[in-house]
Structures are given as structure tokens and as C-alpha cells.
Amino acid sequence: MMATLIPPTPKERRAFRLNALALLVAVPLAVAVGSYEDVMEWRSAQELNAIVAAPNKSAIYAGAEWRMERVHRLNEPGSAALVVIVEFEATVKDPAAFAAACNVALTDASKRRWKPQLLTPSIGRRVRPEAAERPRCGSASLKPVKAGDTIKMAESFLTPPDIGDIDLIVSLSTARPTYLVLD
Amino acid sequence: MSGRFSIGALGKRAGAFIIAGLGAALAVLISFASAIYEASQPKDLVQAAAGQSVDTGRWTVVARRAEFGRNVRGAPASQQDRLAVELELTNRSAATSPGYTRLLELESPPAGLQRPTFYLARDSAIASGLHPDMPERVIAVWTWPPGALPPQKVRFKVTSQIYKKRDNLYGAPGWFDGPTVATLDLTIGGPDPVAGAK
Amino acid sequence: MIRVIASISGLVLAVGILYALQQTKPGYADITKPIAVHGTIGDRLMARNFELTATKVTLAQRIVLRTGTKEQVFETTGLWAVVEAKAAARHESVTVIAASWRGPSGSRYAMSQRFSTMPGLLPSERLEPGLPRNVLMLFELPENQVKDATILVSRTPFAPIDNELHIKANVPIPLFVRNVARVTRGSTAGDWRLEIQ
Numbered sequence: 138m139m140a141t142l143i144p145p146t147p148k149e150r151r152a153f154r155l156n157a158l159a160l161l162v163a164v165p166l167a168v169a170v171g172s173y174e175d176v177m178e179w180r181s182a183q184e185l186n187a188i189v190a191a192p193n194k195s196a197i198y199a200g201a202e203w204r205m206e207r208v209h210r211l212n213e214p215g216s217a218a219l220v221v222i223v224e225f226e227a228t229v230k231d232p233a234a235f236a237a238a239c240n241v242a243l244t245d246a247s248k249r250r251w252k253p254q255l256l257t258p259s260i261g262r263r264v265r266p267e268a269a270e271r272p273r274c275g276s277a278s279l280k281p282v283k284a285g286d287t288i289k290m291a292e293s294f295l296t297p298p299d300i301g302d303i304d305l306i307v308s309l310s311t312a313r314p315t316y317l318v319l320d
Numbered sequence: 321m322s323g324r325f326s327i328g329a330l331g332k333r334a335g336a337f338i339i340a341g342l343g344a345a346l347a348v349l350i351s352f353a354s355a356i357y358e359a360s361q362p363k364d365l366v367q368a369a370a371g372q373s374v375d376t377g378r379w380t381v382v383a384r385r386a387e388f389g390r391n392v393r394g395a396p397a398s399q400q401d402r403l404a405v406e407l408e409l410t411n412r413s414a415a416t417s418p419g420y421t422r423l424l425e426l427e428s429p430p431a432g433l434q435r436p437t438f439y440l441a442r443d444s445a446i447a448s449g450l451h452p453d454m455p456e457r458v459i460a461v462w463t464w465p466p467g468a469l470p471p472q473k474v475r476f477k478v479t480s481q482i483y484k485k486r487d488n489l490y491g492a493p494g495w496f497d498g499p500t501v502a503t504l505d506l507t508i509g510g511p512d513p514v515a516g517a518k
Numbered sequence: 519m520i521r522v523i524a525s526i527s528g529l530v531l532a533v534g535i536l537y538a539l540q541q542t543k544p545g546y547a548d549i550t551k552p553i554a555v556h557g558t559i560g561d562r563l564m565a566r567n568f569e570l571t572a573t574k575v576t577l578a579q580r581i582v583l584r585t586g587t588k589e590q591v592f593e594t595t596g597l598w599a600v601v602e603a604k605a606a607a608r609h610e611s612v613t614v615i616a617a618s619w620r621g622p623s624g625s626r627y628a629m630s631q632r633f634s635t636m637p638g639l640l641p642s643e644r645l646e647p648g649l650p651r652n653v654l655m656l657f658e659l660p661e662n663q664v665k666d667a668t669i670l671v672s673r674t675p676f677a678p679i680d681n682e683l684h685i686k687a688n689v690p691i692p693l694f695v696r697n698v699a700r701v702t703r704g705s706t707a708g709d710w711r712l713e714i715q
Contacts, residue, residue: 416628
């Protein structure tokens with residue numbers, strides 16, 4: 138029934154061991170090469186290292202110099218929410234790096250994040266109409282920008298009334314995983 | 321290197337190969353023959369008319385009437401000629417589904433015919449997902465290409481949907497397009513047999 | 519002879535074990551199913567990125583959307599289940615778009631998509647952290663699916679290894695079906711109020 142096996146020669150045995158050892162290197166290498174692009178793509182979607190602009194100071198980020206201008210906290214009568222409008226500006230140095238998809242969020246000491254509203258709430262349009270007319274961060278780069286332009290932007294948020302000291306977080310796809318914090 | 325196997329073992333191996341080869345050839349032959357047999361014996365398609373219920377697997381379909389023109393009952397007005405078919409659909413699966421849009425297909429469509437839009441008969445809103453075990457009347461509306469001849473009679477192919485507990489790609493459960501199960505003949509402007517019976 | 523019997527029974531055993539493994543293997547839907555968070559009406563339930571408290575279930579024959587003096591009526595062959603809830607985001611602003619009503623037969627009735635402009639519906643409200651807001655979920659279902667039902671809420675319709683809230687609906691029997699549930703649009707955008715008649 139059984140095929141009679143001839144025992145392997147010492148030479149064959151050595152070749153077998155060598156190949157088994159080579160696998161230990163080849164398999165992790167294959168995984169690393171195969172996933173490199175995915176890992177890089179994941180990394181470029183994350184916000185990992187911060188550039189912090191202290192209050193009343195500017196910071197260089199994504200080919201522009203960013204500065205916080207004003208923060209308005211507005212109470213709409215009859216609503217439990219606080220409307221926060223943040224006005225900020227960027228002086229462009231490298232238009233290619235600045236013209237990119239922009240993520241904005243508001244955060245406080247509790248590390249919760251509020252994403253911006255698509256439309257400025259009505260109280261914001263009444264109290265700060267000039268802020269409501271400013272472009273949002275994502276739409277500011279839709280128009281062509283030149284080096285040296287100063288772009289004035291505004292974002293509005295709905296937050297609980299007891300929100301503490303707030304930071305604005307800005308990140309552009311050209312600069313991620315680095316992000317900007319405007320204090 | 322000398323041979324790995326002794327001569328006697330090689331002979332046995334050859335025998336095993338021959339037996340396996342014969343088995344495989346037999347399997348190929350049987351599956352081929354059964355495919356030819358099935359193709360030579362087409363299943364009779366159900367020939368449905370207005371008012372008759374057709375079971376398509378996931379849906380029960382009753383066609384009630386067909387209409388042609390700019391203004392069709394149950395759909396918003398339009399400037400273009402349209403073919404409208406009122407259907408009563410019942411979702412027989414266990415979840416809300418919008419998967420009824422490919423149930424009916426014209427057998428000989430005019431060139432350039434787009435996929436139909438579905439409206440709820442009750443309020444002429446665009447129909448979305450239909451819920452399990454809740455019969456709902458919808459109007460399927462085909463915008464007729466300009467210049468194509470207005471139809472007198474229409475014949476549709478009714479496509480089935482079949483449930484697979486495990487699909488071929490992920491092993492996930494789901495509903496998939498199946499074979500045509502029926503043909504449906506409707507006369508434009510014909511009476512609504514369900515309404516007539518009431 | 520003994521060797522032949524041994525090898526045949528070995529083969530049968532192997533086929534049996536493989537068949538049992540194949541039959542009991544969890545399917546793709548089981549492996550990727552959401553992680554349930556159980557509760558009932560009135561419980562504050564926490565999902566990974568939102569929290570929700572279902573406060574009340576009302577049955578109604580029709581739903582009316584009132585804008586100014588105009589009324590739009592939504593009829594159904596079954597009945598409407600109006601679920602009121604309070605919802606908020608936890609760590610980051612989020613929109614919760616998937617809810618369904620699972621009846622005693624196991625069928626899932628997804629939230630009705632017939633209301634394109636209704637204010638206050640769960641999927642059209644952006645939830646903010648720390649800011650609970652009143653939301654509505656509207657389901658269209660046959661009468662026999664009302665009792666022993668569970669309301670399932672998750673962030674997206676397909677939520678593998680994310681949380682899904684399983685809220686016991688506990689509708690009292692005999693069913694008390696109201697005539698009209700009327701949603702009236704308020705004076706400011708997004709403002710609304712619900713009346714039951």
C-alpha cells in the first residue's frame with residue numbers, strides 16, 4: 138500500500154532548514170510591502186502631531202500663516218445650545234499646499250469635539266453678519282489663491298452652554314498627520 | 321539525485337492517477353450532460369395578465385393596469401410621453417427593501433429606454449424601501465424616448481430574486497437576481513381587474 | 519480486512535467531522551454583526567459614539583406634517599409607530615441614520631423614508647456632544663408586529679463591530695391606536711412640536 142520513502146540526504150536536509158528560515162524573513166517582508174500604501178493612507182487621514190498657536194500668536198501650517206481673530210459666544214433665546222462663531226485668518230505662502238480639503242473642529246478641556254455647522258445659525262447671521270459671509274475653511278480654497286493673500290474665514294458651532302476654554306483644530310489633507318491648534 | 325520512490329511504488333502511484341483521472345472525467349461528463357439536458361427542457365414561464373399574482377421569490381407582484389401618455393394617474397405631470405404600470409408589491413423577505421426596481425423588464429424596449437421611476441400610488445411620492453408583509457401599490461413609470469412608437473400592448477419579463485444563505489464572495493446571506501420566472505402581458509388602457517371585482 | 523475497515527471508518531469519521539465544522543461555522547453576518555447594547559424605554563443607553571434615551575412609543579393611524587396652515591397627510595396600510603427619544607453625541611459630533619423596528623416574527627421595519635422634509639427626525643439631526651436633543655423615529659408596520667418588538671438603533675445601516683442599541687418597545691396590549699400624530703414646524707429652522715390626537 139505505502140510508497141517506500143528513501144531518507145533525505147544531508148544536503149537536502151540543509152536546504153530544507155535554510156528555506157524554513159528564509160520564510161521567517163520573507164513573510165513579514167511581504168506583509169510590510171503589501172500594506173505600506175494602506176498604512177500611509179491611514180496615516181494621512183489621522184491627526185497625530187500638533188502645531189500649537191498660542192493666544193494672539195500665529196503659526197505656520199500647510200503653506201500658510203494662521204491666526205485666530207475672534208471668538209463669539211451667542212445665546213439664542215429659547216434654545217439650550219450655545220452658538221460659537223470662530224473667525225480666523227490665514228496668510229498664504231504656498232497656494233498648492235493651502236488648496237486642500239480642510240477639517241475643522243472645536244474642542245475643550247474635556248477633549249470632546251464639535252464639528253462645524255453647514256449653515257451659520259440665525260442668531261449668528263443677525264449678530265455677526267460679516268462673519269456669516271466669510272467662507273468656511275473648506276470652501277476658502279475653492280477660489281484660486283495667490284501667495285501673499287490673506288484669507289479670512291469663519292466657522293460656527295453648536296455646543297452646550299457650559300463649554301470651557303476652547304481650541305480650534307484645523308487640519309489640511311496636504312499636511313496631515315500634522316494638525317494645527319489655534320488657542 | 322536518485323529517484324525518491326522505488327519502482328514498485330511508482331507503479332502503484334500510476335494506478336492511483338489513472339483511477340483519479342477516470343473519476344474526474346466521469347464527473348465532468350455528468351455535469352455537462354445534465355447542463356445540456358436542463359437547457360433542452362426549458363421551464364415553462366408563467367404567462368401572467370393583469371390582476372394575476374406572480375411569485376418572484378422576494379416579491380409578490382400583481383400588475384393592475386398600464387397607461388400611456390403625458391398625464392398618467394398616480395405620477396406627477398410631465399412634458400414627455402410615459403408608460404406607467406400600476407403594481408401591487410408585497411415584500412416577502414424579512415427586511416425593508418427598495419430592491420423591486422428591476423422586477424419588470426420590457427421584452428422589446430424602444431432604443432434609449434431608461435430604467436423606470438417608481439411612485440407610491442397613495443401620494444405620488446417617490447417610492448423608497450417597501451416593508452415586509454405590507455402590500456403597497458406603486459406606479460412604475462418609464463419615460464418613453466421621443467420618436468418611439470406608442471405601444472398598444474406591452475410584454476414584460478418578470479425577474480425573480482433568490483435568497484442565498486451564503487454568497488459566493490463573503491459567505492454573507494443576501495438576495496440575488498435570479499432567472500426570469502414569468503411573462504406579463506398588459507393592454508394599454510385596459511381595465512383594472514382588481515378594481516372591477518370590488 | 520481489519521485495515522480496510524479501519525481506513526473506511528477513518529474516512530467516514532473525517533467526512534463527518536468536516537461536515538459538522540461546515541454546518542456550525544458562523545456565517546459572515548454573524549462574524550460582522552454589531553455589538554448589542556440592551557435596554558428598554560426610559561433607559562439611557564450608550565453606544566460607542568452616541569447616547570440615546572427612547573422616552574415614548576405612540577401608535578397612530580396617520581401622520582400629519584403641518585407647515586404654517588398647510589397640512590400634509592401620510593396614510594398607511596398598517597399603522598405608524600412614533601418613537602420619541604433624546605439623543606446626543608458622546609465624544610464627537612455624529613449623525614445617527616439607522617433605526618429599525620424588529621417585530622415578533624424577526625422582520626425588520628426600517629425607519630420610513632417617506633418624509634423628505636420632516637423636521638426632528640433622527641437621521642436628519644446632527645447630534646452634538648453634551649447637547650441632548652429631542653428626536654423622532656417613525657416606523658410603518660402591520661398591526662401584528664407591534665407587541666414584543668425591539669427598536670434597533672445604530673449609526674449606520676451596516677455597522678460591523680460597532681454598537682447597536684436594542685430597546686424593548688413594551689407596547690401595552692390591547693393596542694391603543696391614536697387617530698393622528700401631528701408634527702408642527704416651528705417658526706425657526708429645525709424647530710418642531712409633536713401633538714397626538
